[in-house]
Amino acid sequence: MVTNDDGITAPGIKHLIEAIKPFGEVVVVAPDSPQSGMGHAVTISKPIRLEKIDLFEGIESYQCSGTPADCVKLAVDQVWHHKPDLVVSGINHGSNASINVLYSGTMSAAIEGAIEGIPSIGFSLMDYSRDANFNPAMPYIKKIVSEVIDKSLPTGVLLNVNIPKTDQIEGVKVCRQANAKWEENFAERKDPHGRPYYWMVGIFKDHDQSDDTDLSALNEGYISVVPTLFDLTAHQFMQNLKNWNLNE
């Protein structure tokens, strides 16, 4: 199964379909409009539309009015009526490295796949442009998909793959999520009625100087592969917290 968060007409998903076509039957279920920044949103208070469309030659495709996570849920329940062998999400136009994994619709679809027990990978290219060049990444994407099919992934682990914007990819590095964050500020404007509104603008700050992170790999021209969990438990702090006096 292929999905994304930039919407079914984004060039990135077309490249991902091309990359995984050799591995088996491909079905696409993707949002009918861009869903960037949707995080792990799901649509519970509105109905969802799902429409079969003819967009990619020889590939069964559906556009969905829901979020990327909705697409995976709908694909499993309504389209396949069983679990696909692999969920790939992307190729996102823009980075989902470091803390962006939390805000990313692309990654939420991959996380949803992993929750369903399906081997899942999210792919993102560090280039927001619609004309982004996905070609240098294609052989690497095929290699990563082939290894996941070959070796499978442990339960509860998916891959967050980010690709640098370069014609000369140095290779692939397995790394950890960098400790970085967006430092937001909000641009205040006035509407024609004089009432204020705000646009979110942010600068991305890497607070992590070590060389084993995804951001460091990407900076050096490598594709970063971060094994990613959806068990958010801080196991290392558990014992300490048990010694707190939390009862009355």
Add this chain to the structure above:
Amino acid sequence: MVTNDDGITAPGIKHLIEAIKPFGEVVVVAPDSPQSGMGHAVTISKPIRLEKIDLFEGIESYQCSGTPADCVKLAVDQVWHHKPDLVVSGINHGSNASINVLYSGTMSAAIEGAIEGIPSIGFSLMDYSRDANFNPAMPYIKKIVSEVIDKSLPTGVLLNVNIPKTDQIEGVKVCRQANAKWEENFAERKDPHGRPYYWMVGIFKDHDQSDDTDLSALNEGYISVVPTLFDLTAHQFMQNLKNWNLNE
């Protein structure tokens, strides 16, 4: 700072304000409408409204058109112009235990607080009703807040606190996120024009039989406290993945 995802008029936030008032100056920045299921969505392609309102006696309060994560970002940048000492989110009407942490707007606000380096706690009561009884939980909430203020939390760790629906709370248990999931199906309907649409319906299934989980604690009538991370790296699988043949 107090926020939530059920919207600023939900009874849960009023109880949370009551519980934390004794600890210092309280400022409320909360969504102007319910945001359940928003996950870690942020508003980047639309402007955001922020409006000062007079809702809670003696408490500076703002309603915001954005998501819970937006509320925290706006509070830091536009309302306080510095970081608050504590972010508390909730009290959510409904459980955010186990895998719900990923779908939860309540928890995304707390995670956003932790990303900002602020000690943060999400509180949820396992009762969706607007008439839910928050009173039995009040002394426990105060105790947990007091311990967090006293002992602080390690960088990158926040607390996910869930409260059982009972008049007889047994106490507080520190536990891990249970391995459970929603098994979705979609109810298909036809619109007046004969076109199909879908409602998401799900059954929550606990696949985790051990007694150290949040679901198990809640079942026994305890409040569950899960120390929660936003570093999603699967550190335990890292070495194994490094042995894969990911390069061409």
